[in-house]
Amino acid sequence: METKEKKFTHLEKWQGTLAACIRCGYCFEHCPMFKFTGWESDAPRAKIITAFGLLSGALTPTPEAAEKLFNCFYCKRCEAACSSGVTLTEVFTDAKQDLKEMGFKGPGTTSITQLNCAHCLICVGACPHEARSHGENGIETDPAKCQSCGICVEVCPAGAAKMGNTFGTSRDELTEKANDFLNSHSSAKAIVFACNWSYYPDLQASRLPESETKDNAYEILVNMCGGRLEAQVLMAPFLNNAWGVLVACCPEGDCQHEGNVKAKKRVANLKRTLETVKIDPERIHVVEIPAGDKSLFQAEIDTFVEKLTTLGPIR
Ligand code: SF4
Ligand code: SF4
Ligand code: SF4
Structure with missing residues (x-):
């Protein structure tokens, strides 16, 4: 591909910040990207090292390096976990701006239009x-x-707006x-949809081995925001004999996209x-869990599954 010669003028201001990353790796387990691919090169630390390499000249800008930096959901879980206070997503934004000006394309997780x-x-x-505009x-x-x-994606009436790469969180992938x-x-018995933006990584980090989880009574599926769970996704499990569906969101006021408000309305x-x-409405339920409160989350799941056990399967 054709790329223009250019210096990393936007990234430059993060020189000190990039050096502040002590490579501890505390950000790893919180990144949905890393969890999905299992590749260290997709983890936040690797993105920071890539940015550092690009800025110092140790790395040559390539489509592969650019792709890593364009792949980010901006959930900011890595920032919350960072022991050195590195504002990773701000670094990524400036790195992306430089790479874009050099001619490297996203989309990574960026929205695309069909x-x-x-x-x-x-x-x-x-x-x-x-980020969206209408041009030629x-x-x-x-x-x-x-x-x-x-x-x-949520507001598009034509279904034309899509995420470039959903890393397992699209409507079809969740349904499957x-x-x-x-x-x-x-x-x-149940499908539990858990929002990544709030507390899900903490829960997953503490998850029990598969053989010890409540006889596989439920499955927790991560999504990028409770507000983006469409009605089709929430109803599909009932067509496959689910006894119930639980949606977990962050408390009102905690979501920058008000996804929790949308999820509750839905x-x-x-x-x-x-x-x-004539199906008991209690079979679909939404709970609000403050960030990181895995005890409450587990308690809500247990209560919901117990209720479903009392109700029995849908006949
Ligand atoms: S903002 Fe989220 S998706 Fe992006 S690198 Fe950090 S943890 Fe991963
Ligand atoms: S609304 Fe669409 S284009 Fe704008 S930031 Fe969100 S995903 Fe990207
Ligand atoms: S159809 Fe969808 S992608 Fe196209 S302008 Fe309308 S909302 Fe945007």
Whole structure:
């Protein structure tokens, strides 16, 4: 690919910050990207080392290096875990800006627009990071500004806005994972959707080995925001004999996208839908869990599964 010669003028200001990373690796277990691929090169620490290498000249900018930096959900879990207070996502944004100006393309986790775009411009107004615009080539996303929040995907009436790489968290992938679990475990009762942005990594870090988990009564599936769980995703498990669906979000006021408010409204609507087909509305439930409160999360799951056990399977 054609790339322009250019210095890392945006990244430059982070020289001291890049050196502040002591390579401890505390950020690892919190990154959804690393959890999905298992590659150290996808972990936050590797991104910082890559940025450091690019700035110092030890690394040559390549499409492969650029791709690593364009792959980030901006969940900021790495920043919360960093023992040196490195503001990783701000570094990534400037690195992406430099790479973009050199001619490297995203999209990584960046939003992309498909041919079925209706040019309604709804996503342009809805993007909280001013990353989407309408130009000669239709709707475009600035990969340096996009923070992969998925709001454009949610508001697009044409289904034309998509995330470049969802790393296992898209509607289809979540539905497939839920169905696989329900169809392969005779003891399966519930699907638990857990928001990565709030507390999920803490829970996963403390997860018990598979053989010790409540006889596989439930499966926890990570998603990038409770507000992005569409009705189809939440209802699909019921078509595969789930006894119930639990949605876990952060408390109101804690979500920068108000995804928890949206999730609660959606679950309230789905309760009404269940009632119309004579299914107990308690079979779908939403809980608010403060960041990192894995005891409360586990208690809520146990309570929900106990309730489902009392209700029995849907007949
Ligand atoms: S912001 Fe989230 S996705 Fe991006 S590197 Fe940090 S933990 Fe990983
Ligand atoms: S994913 Fe979020 S930040 Fe990126 S273009 Fe869509 S609305 Fe904007
Ligand atoms: S909301 Fe969807 S259909 Fe409308 S302009 Fe954006 S991508 Fe196109």
